[in-house]
Amino acid sequence: KNQVEQSPQSLIILEGKNCTLQCNYTVSPFSNLRWYKQDTGRGPVSLTIMTFSENTKSNGRYTATLDADTKQSSLHITASQLSDSASYICVVTGLSGGYNKLIFGAGTRLAVHP
């Protein structure tokens, strides 16, 4: 069964600290993986997208890694800011029924405190 599991479910850190969010998936065949940020009351916004051949991709203070062998991805946030408080959603795309099907993780709720 195609699944995407994220950990931790929620996380509280102090402003300026780093943190790492985890995503494990069992989606097969795999097409790509992306991380979205969802601020409270808003729609998700794409942070990074990674294909099978990419191991690391950065977007400002966000760095995503992908290990396609172990089917794991992480999102590392450096020097956190209060505005980083949001839900971070891991989405894996696999091929199903002849089209790309997106499997969503439940998200990690990050709270950055001053």
Place this chain on the structure above:
Amino acid sequence: NAGVMQNPRHLVRRRGQEARLRCSPMKGHSHVYWYRQLPEEGLKFMVYLQKENIIDESGMPKERFSAEFPKEGPSILRIQQVVRGDSAAYFCASSPKGKSSKAGANVLTFGAGSRLTVL
């Protein structure tokens, strides 16, 4: 480029009424997806549509819910005889293509969501 437009942003209905949520995809996007998000939960897939076709409705409740994406006009998610459990945020997303294996081809762009409250 106005992005994915959803309306209404907020909708209040009494039990038994109908709710209609509209989604206009980004310009050039021909694929629309609807997701439901209950309070404190993640996004749940409901339905995937192309123009005039429902491709995957495996996440859609069998009764009371329907979706369409006509040749002209926005995609509409329709909920008949709403119940309190239907209260949620409903997000629409669009992509330029659904079948391509290219990484960027199916990047979803989300709308701001429609928040349905059933009294």
